[in-house]
Every structure is written in C-alpha cells, then in structure tokens.
Amino acid sequence: MRPYRLGVCLALASLCGTAPLVAQTNLETNAGVQFNFSTPGAGNLALGGAFLGLAFDASAAYTNPAGLTLVAAPEALVESRHWRYTHVFTDRGRIAEAAPTGQAPDTISGLRDGEAEDQVTGLSFLSYVYPRRNWSFAVYRHELVNFAANFSTFGAYLERTRGRNPLGIPGTLDGRLAALRNRMEVDVVAYGGAVAYRLGGGLSLGVAVSSFDFSIDSTADRFLPSLFSEPDFSSDPLVNYQTQQGDDRDWGVNAGFLWESPENKWSVGGVYRQGPDFTFRAQSRRGPGALVELHEADRTAFFHVPDVYGLGLGFRPSDALRLAFDYDRVRYSQLTQGFVDIFDLPAISPGQPEELDKFRIDDADELHAGLEYAFLQRWPVLTVRAGAWYDPDHSLRFEGKNVGFRAVFRPRGDQMHYTAGVGVALRRLQVDAAVDHSDRVSVIALSAGFRLD
Numbered sequence: 001m002r003p004y005r006l007g008v009c010l011a012l013a014s015l016c017g018t019a020p021l022v023a024q025t026n027l028e029t030n031a032g033v034q035f036n037f038s039t040p041g042a043g044n045l046a047l048g049g050a051f052l053g054l055a056f057d058a059s060a061a062y063t064n065p066a067g068l069t070l071v072a073a074p075e076a077l078v079e080s081r082h083w084r085y086t087h088v089f090t091d092r093g094r095i096a097e098a099a100p101t102g103q104a105p106d107t108i109s110g111l112r113d114g115e116a117e118d119q120v121t122g123l124s125f126l127s128y129v130y131p132r133r134n135w136s137f138a139v140y141r142h143e144l145v146n147f148a149a150n151f152s153t154f155g156a157y158l159e160r161t162r163g164r165n166p167l168g169i170p171g172t173l174d175g176r177l178a179a180l181r182n183r184m185e186v187d188v189v190a191y192g193g194a195v196a197y198r199l200g201g202g203l204s205l206g207v208a209v210s211s212f213d214f215s216i217d218s219t220a221d222r223f224l225p226s227l228f229s230e231p232d233f234s235s236d237p238l239v240n241y242q243t244q245q246g247d248d249r250d251w252g253v254n255a256g257f258l259w260e261s262p263e264n265k266w267s268v269g270g271v272y273r274q275g276p277d278f279t280f281r282a283q284s285r286r287g288p289g290a291l292v293e294l295h296e297a298d299r300t301a302f303f304h305v306p307d308v309y310g311l312g313l314g315f316r317p318s319d320a321l322r323l324a325f326d327y328d329r330v331r332y333s334q335l336t337q338g339f340v341d342i343f344d345l346p347a348i349s350p351g352q353p354e355e356l357d358k359f360r361i362d363d364a365d366e367l368h369a370g371l372e373y374a375f376l377q378r379w380p381v382l383t384v385r386a387g388a389w390y391d392p393d394h395s396l397r398f399e400g401k402n403v404g405f406r407a408v409f410r411p412r413g414d415q416m417h418y419t420a421g422v423g424v425a426l427r428r429l430q431v432d433a434a435v436d437h438s439d440r441v442s443v444i445a446l447s448a449g450f451r452l453d
Helices: 003-015 026-031 040-045 064-070 333-338 403-408
Strands: 075-096 112-130 135-152 161-164 171-172 179-200 203-223 240-261 264-271 277-286 297-304 308-315 323-328 362-376 381-391 413-423 428-438 442-449
Touching: 003 308, 040 362, 040 413, 040 428, 040 442, 064 112, 064 135, 064 203, 064 240, 064 264, 064 308, 064 428, 135 264, 135 428, 179 240, 203 277, 297 333, 413 442
Parallel strands: none
Antiparallel strands: 075 112, 075 442, 112 135, 135 179, 161 171, 179 203, 203 240, 240 264, 240 277, 264 308, 277 297, 308 323, 323 362, 362 381, 381 413, 413 428, 428 442
C-alpha cells in the first residue's frame, strides 16, 4: 500500500472513530443537515410563529389546543407548504492545526464549507373543529417533518503525523477525509385528536393526543480519492457505506392553556408538546474498494423529537391591529441521548477512546414576534402580517480530541427568520399565504379555512 493510501485510511479510521443531528448515530452526514420542527398555519407562519397567545383558528388543534374554544362555528383548515433546505457542511481545506502542502488541491488554509439545496412540497396540515357550548373538539393531520438532503463532499485534509509507511520506513503520513456522497429523507407525520374546555373568567384548557408516523431512508457512500486529486465518484473506490433506514410509530401529548382579558385586549397562552421516540436500523458495510479489512456493524438507533415548552402573549390595541410574542424552549439536547456507534469503533481501532459523550447539541431558546393589521373598512377583509424569530444554532458539534470529528461537527451559527403574509376573509372562507425566510430553511405556505355552519 502506498504511503498516501495509508494516510487516507488512517483519516478514515479517525472519522469512523466516534459519533448527529437528524439521526442519533455517529454518521457525518448528519452534521450537514438541520431542520426545524414546524407548527401549522399560514397565519401562524406569517406572524413569525408567535401564535401561542392568539391560537384563534383550526391550526390551534396542534399548536395550542386550548385556543380551540375561540373557534365559534364548525371549521375546516387545509394547508400546503413548500420547504427549501440549504445544507452547510465541511467540504474542503485543511484543519487549522496544519498548513497546506501547496500541491493542488491542498492549497487552502483552514476549513471551507460547502452548500447544497433541496426542495420539498407537501400537504402539511388538515383539521376539523367542532365547537359545542363550552367544549371544542378537533381532529387533525400534521406534517411535522418533511425533509430531504442530497450533497457530496470534496474531502478535507487533516493534520500530518509522524509514523512508518508499509515498508517500515519512518516518515510523515498525511490524512484526508474520504469524499462522501449523501442522500437522506426524513418524515414525521402526526394524526391526532384534541379537546378544549372553557372554564370561565377567560381561561380555557386543552389537550391533544397524537399518533406519530416516522420514516428515515439515508445512505452515505464513502469514496477514496488520492491525496492530490479531485474526487471522482464514478472511478474512485467505494471503501464503505452507511445506511439509516426504518419506519416506526409512537404517541405524544400536547397540553395548553389560554387566558383572555375581559376586554379582549390581552391574552396569554402556554403549551407543552411531548416529543415521540422512534427506532430505526443503522448499518455500516465494507465497499468493494476497501484497502483494509473494515469492520461491519448493524445497530438499532434512536430518534427523539425534542420536547417543547412555550409561552405566548397577545395584545390587541384596536379591532384592526394585533401583536404577538412567543418564547419557546426546544430541547434539542435530547437528540444526543442514546447515541449509537454506527461504525463499531472498538473493533476498528482497538485502544482508541470512544468519545460519544463529547458530542453536543444545545437546547434552543427561540424568540418569536409578529403583528397583523386588518383593513376592516373593505370587503373582502384584507389582513397583512409580518414577523421575525430568532433560531439559535442547534447543529451537532464535537468537543473531543478526534481530529476528523472536530473538522466535521462544528458550530454553524444562529439564524434569523423573517416572515410576511397576507390573508383574505370572506363570509365562510379565509385564505392565507405566508413566507418564512432564513439562510438555512425557507418556507412558503398557503392555507384555506372553511366555516361549515
């Protein structure tokens, strides 16, 4: 085996060393993707997601079920969304501890990110609300996650180390991350029912129970270019590949409250959403181009949708103007519970310490704000909305010694989302459109609500 091949194999072993964002395995594909667990309603989206203290339409069935008591007549809501995901991942360059050799393509100091984009469209929400006296009942279908990722990496260079080549001659060994071709699809859909009760004094309570369907289909093909060439996925040897696949189902509960002041100027709402748990199969297999005997692994892995705690405030200074503010605590750190070593590191590199406990995802403190203004003098009634929300970085990062993982699993920065939308109200029909834009995730939503009295 030539020295540069040995160096690449050592780099491969360092990355297969220990553990994701979407799925709880130590597969670097998961470092390049990020999604948000959405709540339904185009009106909600246009308000920057600040809806817990308002919750006045059929989307409350999932967002804050206590708000169902504000729906005065039987109502149905249907919504479609289009998502654009921008994936940011470590692509090329060299980790900061080592200088580039200057021989193409190893000419870049520091790590460089690459970007790729995927777009998906789906029927994101359906609901029906039936109010009766102080009670309200609802059934719904909500597409919590509709995610796709397709991207390839160049293969960044690592630090150079002293060692012996296959002939036993001392020298400098170089390392390079294997080039990856990644594909991933993740879907989580909730089917549920909700009930709310108006207690009096402006206070309502609500609860929803959801059955969640989960599916994941992911493949990462790992190729081995030479140290000084561009990757060629048609001719470079496929050294190994990893898959994450499975379908599962679990239950979750939402519980919320909503209080309105006597003059209907102020409202306060709160919610707890329990995230379901799923399992899937994670495998690592040796490819036909493997230069060393790589251990194969077959594991049961876990995926936990984060729990959410939220509190919202609504203010209506006039009949035409409404303001809303939300705070959400999203427990993204739950994604690090039950990490699974998809590569079976102890079998690959005996004596190399496992550092699964060195992966971190921070819980997120999201802030949402929005306003809407209705032109009540016109018919049909036109409503314009705008908002923004702060999305703290919840990328998976690695804080251990493994140089490969330090290169791949890095912080990606906080995001600001800016939203806008418009609605048109007829006697029995409400049509809303909204956009939510950020650097990583952008959404277009269109919904229609029908009063059935």
